[in-house]
Amino acid sequence: MLFNISNAAADILNDELFVQKKVSVTVLRLDKIHPVVSGNKLFKLHYFLQQAGQAVHKSILTFGGAYSNHLVATAYACQAAGLKSIGIVRGEKPALPSPTLQQCINYGMQLQFIAREAYDKKDNPDFITALKNEYGDSTIIPEGGYNNTGAQGAALIWRLIPKNKYTHICTATGTATTLAGLLLNAGNEKIISIPVLKGMTDIEERIAVCGAANKDQLQIFDGYHFGGYAKYNQALLDFMNELFTNHHLPTDFVYTGKMMYAVIDKIKQDFFNNHSTIICLHTGGLQGNGSFAAGTLV
Numbered sequence: 689m690l691f692n693i694s695n696a697a698a699d700i701l702n703d704e705l706f707v708q709k710k711v712s713v714t715v716l717r718l719d720k721i722h723p724v725v726s727g728n729k730l731f732k733l734h735y736f737l738q739q740a741g742q743a744v745h746k747s748i749l750t751f752g753g754a755y756s757n758h759l760v761a762t763a764y765a766c767q768a769a770g771l772k773s774i775g776i777v778r779g780e781k782p783a784l785p786s787p788t789l790q791q792c793i794n795y796g797m798q799l800q801f802i803a804r805e806a807y808d809k810k811d812n813p814d815f816i817t818a819l820k821n822e823y824g825d826s827t828i829i830p831e832g833g834y835n836n837t838g839a840q841g842a843a844l845i846w847r848l849i850p851k852n853k854y855t856h857i858c859t860a861t862g863t864a865t866t867l868a869g870l871l872l873n874a875g876n877e878k879i880i881s882i883p884v885l886k887g888m889t890d891i892e893e894r895i896a897v898c899g900a901a902n903k904d905q906l907q908i909f910d911g912y913h914f915g916g917y918a919k920y921n922q923a924l925l926d927f928m929n930e931l932f933t934n935h936h937l938p939t940d941f942v943y944t945g946k947m948m949y950a951v952i953d954k955i956k957q958d959f960f961n962n963h964s965t966i967i968c969l970h971t972g973g974l975q976g977n978g979s980f981a982a983g984t985l986v
Contacts, residue, residue: 727972
């Protein structure tokens with residue numbers, strides 16, 4: 689592993705609600721592993737970095753939007769590993785790069801902006817061939833690491849989760865790569881997905897693409913997307929502030945904030961049996977909170 693995963697911590701949350709409902713809640717702080725290659729990103733990148741390091745080309749090409757944590761993490765990890773990085777960015781080149789894209793540039797990533805219509809073809813083999821013809825041979829990472837290689841990397845998160853200690857493992861779901869990784873190595877644990885995209889009805893198909901087939905262990909908490917990807921409202925922000933005030937737990941509004949809101953709401957609804965032991969994955973992304981005006985979050 690490129691960075692020291694022992695920096696992660698398992699924080700037990702103490703709350704009167706959990707005592708009343710006879711459950712325990714732990715947060716696996718993957719965000720503490722590294723400030724840039726944060727949360728689940730390092731794990732999803734692991735085998736791609738290994739492949740590129742063993743290849744002659746020593747190059748990685750990947751995809752993302754102007755505010756993509758995946759692009760920043762890839763740029764930094766490639767710089768640390770001595771690899772070339774190329775980022776294909778959705779949309780026209782802005783007059784001023786976003787803070788995210790500026791970080792990518794600072795970490796040595798070569799950026800290429802393409803129209804959204806062309807970006808939608810990013811998984812097309814002919815499109816990939818054209819990119820390789822233009823930029824040379826590279827290890828290709830799908831957006832968010834979404835394939836079996838990314839899921840195999842995400843499965844390494846199990847190194848930090850003792851087997852059979854927890855009844856439920858909860859994670860926010862975007863591409864479903866991390867979810868698939870958890871399912872790949874699950875024992876008796878129920879794996880809970882909290883989709884952060886509106887209308888995400890293809891989770892089972894997504895985990896199948898990533899090689900995960902044990903659907904019986906999968907449970908989905910739908911309806912906690914707060915309007916869609918990266919959407920939020922005052923109720924979510926108030927919850928995030930309350931979580932930080934009561935438990936010193938920082939969360940982001942795209943992934944972990946929504947996941948924690950869902951889990952605690954389900955505890956209130958008595959979804960979990962007495963003596964359930966729940967662990968929630970903090971998948972990083974805290975830098976996104978920098979888009980808020982001062983004072984929005986405590």
